[in-house]
Amino acid sequence: MSAGVGVALSPIFEDKVHFPGYLDNRVDLYSSESILIYLSVAGSVIPIRVLESDSIASVKLRIQTCKGFVVKKQKLVYGGRELARKDTLVKDYGVSGGDVLHLVLKLSDLLAIIVSTMCGQEFELQVDRYRNVGYLRQRIFKEAKGVVDLKDQELFCHGEKLDDQRLINDISKNNDGVIHLLIKKSAKVRAIPIEKDVELSVVASDIRPKDERDECEKQSSELCVVSEKLPDKDFLLESVIVNPKIRLPSALWDMIKSACDGLNKGNLPIRSTEGTGGAYFMLDPSGQKILAVFKPTDEEPKAVNNPQGLPISEDGEGLKKGTRVGEGALREVAAYLLDHRMNGPRSSSDDVIGFSGAPPTAMVRCLHKGFNHPEGYEGTLKNVKIGSLQMFRENDGNCEDIGPQAFPVEEVHKISVLDIRLANADRHAGNILYKKNSDTGQIELFPIDHGYCLPDSFEECTFDWLYWPQAHQPFSSETLNYIKLLDAEKDLDWLKFNGWKVPIEAARTLRISTMLLKKGAEKGLTPFAIGNIMCRETLNDPSMIEEIVSEAQQSLLPGMSEEDFLEAVSCIMDFHLAKVN
Numbered sequence: 001m002s003a004g005v006g007v008a009l010s011p012i013f014e015d016k017v018h019f020p021g022y023l024d025n026r027v028d029l030y031s032s033e034s035i036l037i038y039l040s041v042a043g044s045v046i047p048i049r050v051l052e053s054d055s056i057a058s059v060k061l062r063i064q065t066c067k068g069f070v071v072k073k074q075k076l077v078y079g080g081r082e083l084a085r086k087d088t089l090v091k092d093y094g095v096s097g098g099d100v101l102h103l104v105l106k107l108s109d110l111l112a113i114i115v116s117t118m119c120g121q122e123f124e125l126q127v128d129r130y131r132n133v134g135y136l137r138q139r140i141f142k143e144a145k146g147v148v149d150l151k152d153q154e155l156f157c158h159g160e161k162l163d164d165q166r167l168i169n170d171i172s173k174n175n176d177g178v179i180h181l182l183i184k185k186s187a188k189v190r191a192i193p194i195e196k197d198v199e200l201s202v203v204a205s206d207i208r209p210k211d212e213r214d215e216c217e218k219q220s221s222e223l224c225v226v227s228e229k230l231p232d233k234d235f236l237l238e239s240v241i242v243n244p245k246i247r248l249p250s251a252l253w254d255m256i257k258s259a260c261d262g263l264n265k266g267n268l269p270i271r272s273t274e275g276t277g278g279a280y281f282m283l284d285p286s287g288q289k290i291l292a293v294f295k296p297t298d299e300e301p302k303a304v305n306n307p308q309g310l311p312i313s314e315d316g317e318g319l320k321k322g323t324r325v326g327e328g329a330l331r332e333v334a335a336y337l338l339d340h341r342m343n344g345p346r347s348s349s350d351d352v353i354g355f356s357g358a359p360p361t362a363m364v365r366c367l368h369k370g371f372n373h374p375e376g377y378e379g380t381l382k383n384v385k386i387g388s389l390q391m392f393r394e395n396d397g398n399c400e401d402i403g404p405q406a407f408p409v410e411e412v413h414k415i416s417v418l419d420i421r422l423a424n425a426d427r428h429a430g431n432i433l434y435k436k437n438s439d440t441g442q443i444e445l446f447p448i449d450h451g452y453c454l455p456d457s458f459e460e461c462t463f464d465w466l467y468w469p470q471a472h473q474p475f476s477s478e479t480l481n482y483i484k485l486l487d488a489e490k491d492l493d494w495l496k497f498n499g500w501k502v503p504i505e506a507a508r509t510l511r512i513s514t515m516l517l518k519k520g521a522e523k524g525l526t527p528f529a530i531g532n533i534m535c536r537e538t539l540n541d542p543s544m545i546e547e548i549v550s551e552a553q554q555s556l557l558p559g560m561s562e563e564d565f566l567e568a569v570s571c572i573m574d575f576h577l578a579k580v581n
Contacts, residue, residue, distance in 0.1 A: 035095060050090055057086035075276060077310075082276075082319045084426070084462055088539040133171070134164030234379055235263045236367035240386060242499020252362050255391050259292050261285045269294065269370040276301040276308055276319060277328070277451075278372050281392070290392045294364070296385035299372055300328045300451070307372040320425040322455030322505075329363065329388035330500050335450035336361040336390075339418055341494050355482055356418035357446035361390040363499070393446055396436050399429035404468040407434070411445040412470035413479055416463070416527035420534060421486065422453035423513045425460040432465075456505035458513075458545050461534045471528035475521055483521040488514040508562070512569055516545060519570075523577055533580070548572050 034049040050059050056076060076083040083093050162171065237260040239248065259282040263269075267287040269280035278299025282292045298305040302313035302325050313325045323331075339354030353360075367384045369377045377383055404412070419427045431449035436442070452460075465471050475483070488511040495502055502510070513534070520530040533544040542550070552568040 035090065052089065052091035052095075054090050055087055056083045056090065056093075059090060060086070077319065081321070084320075084428075084460070085536075085539055092539040132164060133162045133166045133168070136168060137164065233264065234369070236365065236384060237263060238365060240363040240365055240499075242363070243497060246498060248362060249360065251391070252360050255292050255360070256362065256364060256389065258284050259389070262287070262291065263368060269368055271307065271370075271372075276306075276310065277303070278305070278307045280371065282389070292392050293390045294366060294387055295329055295332065295390070295451070296366070296371060296387035297326045297329045298385060299387075300325055305372050305374055318452070320452045320455060320460045322457040322459060322509075323425065323452050328451030329386070331453050332388040332390060332450050333361045333363055333498070334495055334500060334502075335418070335422060335447075335453050337495060337498055338422065338491050341491065356414045357444070358418065358450065359391045359393050359446065359448060361388050363387070364389040390448070393433065394435065395433040395446075397434060399432040399434060399445070399464075402434070404429075404465075404470065406443055407445060407468070407470060408443060409470045409473050410476060410479070411443065412465055412468055413473075413475060413527055415445060415447050416465055416471060416531060417479065417483060417517065418447060419453075419463050419465075420517045420527070420530055421510075421514055422450070423455060423458055423461055423509050423534065424450065424453045425455050425462055426452040427462055428464045454502070454506045454509055456503070456509065458509065458534060458543060458549070459536070461536075461543065461545075463531045463535055466528055466531045466535060471531065472526055474524065474526055480521055483517055486514055486518060504562070508566075511566060512545070512549065515566075515570060516573060519573060519577055523580075525577075525580065529580060533576075544576060548576055 034051055036049050060076070078093055078095055081093075237256065239253075239256055262283045262285050265285045265287065267283040267285070269282055272279040272281065272293070278296055280294045280296075281290045282294055283289065284291050296305070297303065299307055301308070301319045302310050302317075304312055306312075316324050316326075318325050318328070336354070336358045339356045339358040340360075341354070363386065365384050365386045366389075367379070369379070371383075371385055373383055399407075415427075415432060418424070426449065427447070432445055432447050435444045435446075437444070455461075491510060491514070492502055492507055516533060517530060520533070536543045536546075548569060551572050552565055555568050555572075556565055
């Protein structure tokens, strides 16, 4: 799940701002190219100037390296659109002098580590709670040069020696947990959680007051639910039935039942500190294990009840071009359904893991006071939320935490197949999880967060794995056989059978992307070559697939059908592919 995007702030004028200091003195504050941005952190305002020639990545890095803000998971939004292309220049997004951006750093995953030595010296660190003790040792050594000798460091908590691989989160579960640092002489380390949901905001567009905003477009799918009556209990969790002929795999039923039992035991949904929308961890009856992640449609980015304070979409468009607010949950389910739909005989109707490893996901409706209810909670049908419930898979972290060198080629390729097939507009290293087999040491990858797949256009396709060395390797025979059997028409029928009649624009995307994947694989192209056709090299230059679609549209005569259009796309695609090495 990606970092959150912050609340909108009113435009601020420079002569009314208290200047606590600029983030980077190397930037010419009065350069004609510079843009003034205001960073608001828990009520304080920090101005920062960036150059029009700065890339989005360099702006994020400048914020990241500012004292106190060491986390790397950031998202920038300008005019309701995420600035997702890290190598794109600020000016290419249309940001000019005087404009403001939205930015949030989720600091609730940080711990303020206050280190006190026997000599009376004290210093403070901010450490990601999901870092390990070894990393903490390195930070302490760096911050306390001359005071702490790294090789003599030993960390203890309640008398227990801490292994370097142990996570900080596993140690500091209380607000005032104490870690004892022993370096010949003892020292103590006190961990205090940083205030939750601290947001670093950069302002950008004029936002109307809430009572003047239009409600965003409701999701178009027709969904039949299990029942319309609320239970006697103060919560509800049940599957949304879209077709009485569908039998969910037993693993999904078990997940829903166990999550329901967890609510019955009083285990509250836990809202994730990451993400641009509302996402809630659902616990098992013991309260010790995460079973699933629930994402309500009305809490999606730019939806009416978004808990991150994002402005409500005025035209129904989501953060990514070609997507609609309120349809993210449908796309989450669609990604699982298409990954799970086997192209050959299914070994068991209860198989839940597909080719690319998308976690099992189902549409549910859920009622609980623990969700975001800005208008107040009444415990009635009014407060029932529909959304996706995705099985939580145990993992060792996401691919942002480690380099791609250790990833098996096949694991990268299986995700590339899914992303190309679904024209994913939001594939970054943070939403690919990894798990290392304790016996073999083999790493398995599995993709999450598919709320921006199957967009109406190819403009925002983003694949971080393009920059990984595995993407330059050819597909294996097993993967080629899988691709050969893909059928977009059967995929669309499968989605319709499961309750989503895909809009014509998104259906066209699936047909064209599947066509490209199959043609490219048959021609012997690598995932990089195919993905490069789908993704823009720069923000303002159309990708090759966009040019192919545009040429096909221009070649059509009035009255021609969708089949004629797709045939034109196929012919033009063949012409372009013949020139690809």
